[in-house]
Amino acid sequence: MPELPEVETVRATLEPVIKGKRIAGVSVRSSHCLVTYGREGDAQGFCEGVCGRVIRGLARRGKYLLFGLDDSLLVVHLRMTGALVYSQDPAAVPSRHTHVILRLEDGGEVRFQDQRRFGRLWLERDGSVPQGLTKLGPDPFEIDEAGFLLRVRASRRPVKAVLLDQEVVSGVGNIYADEALYAAGIHPSRPAFSLADEEASRLYRAVREILRLAIAHGGTTFSDYRDGLGRPGGNAANLTVYRQEGGRCRRCGGIIVRLRVGGRTARCCPGCQT
DNA sequence: CGTTACCTGAAA
DNA sequence: TTTCAGGTAACG
Numbered sequence: 001m002p003e004l005p006e007v008e009t010v011r012a013t014l015e016p017v018i019k020g021k022r023i024a025g026v027s028v029r030s031s032h033c034l035v036t037y038g039r040e041g042d043a044q045g046f047c048e049g050v051c052g053r054v055i056r057g058l059a060r061r062g063k064y065l066l067f068g069l070d071d072s073l074l075v076v077h078l079r080m081t082g083a084l085v086y087s088q089d090p091a092a093v094p095s096r097h098t099h100v101i102l103r104l105e106d107g108g109e110v111r112f113q114d115q116r117r118f119g120r121l122w123l124e125r126d127g128s129v130p131q132g133l134t135k136l137g138p139d140p141f142e143i144d145e146a147g148f149l150l151r152v153r154a155s156r157r158p159v160k161a162v163l164l165d166q167e168v169v170s171g172v173g174n175i176y177a178d179e180a181l182y183a184a185g186i187h188p189s190r191p192a193f194s195l196a197d198e199e200a201s202r203l204y205r206a207v208r209e210i211l212r213l214a215i216a217h218g219g220t221t222f223s224d225y226r227d228g229l230g231r232p233g234g235n236a237a238n239l240t241v242y243r244q245e246g247g248r249c250r251r252c253g254g255i256i257v258r259l260r261v262g263g264r265t266a267r268c269c270p271g272c273q274t
Numbered sequence: 275c276g277t278t279a280c281c282t283g284a285a286a
Numbered sequence: 287t288t289t290c291a292g293g294t295a296a297c298g
Contacts, residue, residue: 002292063293079293081282097282116281118293132294157275166294173292223284225292242292263276265290 002078004139004171005214006225006233007063010084014228015058017086018110022054023069027101033114034100035122035130049123050074050102062136062170075122075130076112081224082119085111115224132166139171140207148204153193160188161262163207172207175220175242178267180207182241187273188266189259213238241267 002010028034028043036042036049053069060066065084067074076084081097088108094101100112100121112121122130137151151168152159162168163177172180181188183206186199195203219225219233222243226232240250245258245267254271 006292077293080291114281115283116291116293118281161275164293175292220292222292263278264293 002063002082002219002225003173003176003214004060004063005176005211005235006219006227007060007065007078007171008215009219009233010078010228011058011060011065012228013231014084014086014110017108017228018055018104019057020054021108022052022105023050023102024052024105025103026050027103028099029094029101030099030117032099032117033112033120035120037123037125046121046123049125061133062139062166063173064130064133064136072123072125073129075124075133077120077130077132078114079116079118079120081116082112082114083224083226084228085113085226085230086228087111087230135167136170137165137167138169140169140204140211143169145201145204148207149197149200152203153195153200155192157192158189158261159186159192159195159203160264160266162192164262164264169207171211174264175239176207176210176214178242179240180210181266182268182273183210185272185274187270188261188268241269243267 026047031041031043034041034043034046036045056068058067065076094111095113097115098111098113102110152162155162160177163172184202186203214235217235218227220235221232241256244256247256249256249269249272252271254269256267256269259266
């Protein structure tokens, strides 16, 4: 579910209400999502490791959220259906998919909920980080055009598969890869190395603009995604091809089609994207 | 490289 | 009943 715009929106909405707050207690309703110092499902170690610590800040790298604690780092990946929602209402009953609750000293709490149970919370110390984070590439706002071109075109794989590869560029997922390729007029199956300078340049600018727009609208919600305060995002109205198969292309009036690229579903306009 | 597994639930 | 879903890691 959440790609860079959704994760950034969670970060931006959550940080103001939790920064500087001490974690008073933790409720683990299901420990499957916890990785404590490399040990999967260690709820007790997790509780001991976070209780009493102050949340110093909330950062994002790619699609990862990083809670800076006093002496450790809490890394969260929401994967497909995860959400981190702040609540000040102690009477609000947690959903059946709420797996972990961080209770703050001031009465607020942060709930980790995740229907499909793919999301993870890693507690790390000594500067170590989860495997996926160590190999993460820069996000599209952290590199210039030349750097983007070098990374993306260094592969013979379909350009969409390259955009989705978090080691090449981080933060782009299935929604925004389709949207950016449409905006740049590039077919998702094109081998990445075959992009001309002009095409790769258009793609760089399209990715940044598509992500910027999505952030400005609080991310895209189809069903599960919520920001840090439990609100859905408003970016679905801006989508031009993603989940629009069968509809008309805004540019040429052709039909948006669905195909398979790199193991994922891709949507595109065959008339406009070459 | 592409394919599969990991899960649950909604929709076809 | 089958297929599909915003992601990633482990396969072969």
